[in-house]
Amino acid sequence: MTVAIEPTTITNRTYDLSVTTQGPLYPPSEIMDENGDFVVIGRINRPGPDGGTVAEWGSAVVSADSPLPPFGQHLPYRIVRELPAAVPPEDAAMPLYTLPLPLPCNNYHMLFAPEQRPDAHNVERPSYPLHQAPIADARFEDGLKVREPIRLSQWMKARGQLEVSLSPDRHSAGFSFAFTGLIPDSLYTVMSLREHDLDPAGPTRPGPLGIPNAFMTDQHGMAHYSATLPNPFPEAGSPGANRVINVIVLWMSYQQNYGGAIGHFGLGGDIHAQLKLQGPSFQEFTTYA
Numbered sequence: 001m002t003v004a005i006e007p008t009t010i011t012n013r014t015y016d017l018s019v020t021t022q023g024p025l026y027p028p029s030e031i032m033d034e035n036g037d038f039v040v041i042g043r044i045n046r047p048g049p050d051g052g053t054v055a056e057w058g059s060a061v062v063s064a065d066s067p068l069p070p071f072g073q074h075l076p077y078r079i080v081r082e083l084p085a086a087v088p089p090e091d092a093a094m095p096l097y098t099l100p101l102p103l104p105c106n107n108y109h110m111l112f113a114p115e116q117r118p119d120a121h122n123v124e125r126p127s128y129p130l131h132q133a134p135i136a137d138a139r140f141e142d143g144l145k146v147r148e149p150i151r152l153s154q155w156m157k158a159r160g161q162l163e164v165s166l167s168p169d170r171h172s173a174g175f176s177f178a179f180t181g182l183i184p185d186s187l188y189t190v191m192s193l194r195e196h197d198l199d200p201a202g203p204t205r206p207g208p209l210g211i212p213n214a215f216m217t218d219q220h221g222m223a224h225y226s227a228t229l230p231n232p233f234p235e236a237g238s239p240g241a242n243r244v245i246n247v248i249v250l251w252m253s254y255q256q257n258y259g260g261a262i263g264h265f266g267l268g269g270d271i272h273a274q275l276k277l278q279g280p281s282f283q284e285f286t287t288y289a
């Protein structure tokens with residue numbers, strides 16, 4: 001006898017986002033320090049008790065020479081030093097940098113903008129201080145708004161809250177965000193991470209959470225953003241199901257919107273994760289096509 005499983009009746013929930021510098025676990029972070037090491041706030045790969053690898057949420061400076069496993073596998077990071085929850089003044093004052101191109105310690109060879117930048121993997125660029133990332137066609141006299149170094153203490157001030165609401169017919173869901181403590185006068189995007197985006201057997205391309213996929217912070221680092229997605233939480237096993245399982249708020253170092261892509265280079269090259277949920281979420285929701 002087959003027992004039918006009724007869909008959950010939950011249609012609304014609010015989540016607190018966590019400060020991060022990490023997208024997937026490779027590269028370990030989307031932010032570097034001036035020495036070329038990763039500044040990681042997120043899941044830290046460490047040796048497990050059985051000789052394997054465990055990934056627990058924490059903070060550390062990680063060497064860019066950490067061992068790199070095949071995509072979908074994990075090895076312990078080579079940790080330069082731990083970052084305590086109460087960050088000491090010398091680390092709080094640390095200026096933050098982009099990752100160089102090609103991306104170091106990267107096993108996720110996704111083209112994020114296949115129509116706009118099919119040659120992304122062939123581009124070579126150094127690591128830049130975040131406030132000096134190369135903004136296309138920008139001139140000093142045009143009035144750059146972010147001119148001072150962005151330091152770890154400023155990055156860690158970010159706070160965000162997300163409310164998810166299903167439509168009455170369950171064909172769509174609204175995502176509404178409120179932010180404080182972001183980098184002032186800056187362009188951001190929100191990315192949707194789906195369950196197959198990091199599937200080693202056939203990863204799908206991460207996309208924006210809504211189009212246009214950008215919002216601007218005010219002079220105090222405050223902002224709101226909202227979007228509605230069609231059927232973001234299909235039933236598991238339904239044809240073509242690829243549920244949204246997380247959202248990532250990304251600071252855009254090139255201060256540029258990319259249409260249907262989240263960035264040209266991704267993963268710390270031109271976008272930098274600052275807020276997200278700490279693990280896969282939204283299991284309580286079901287939507288329909």
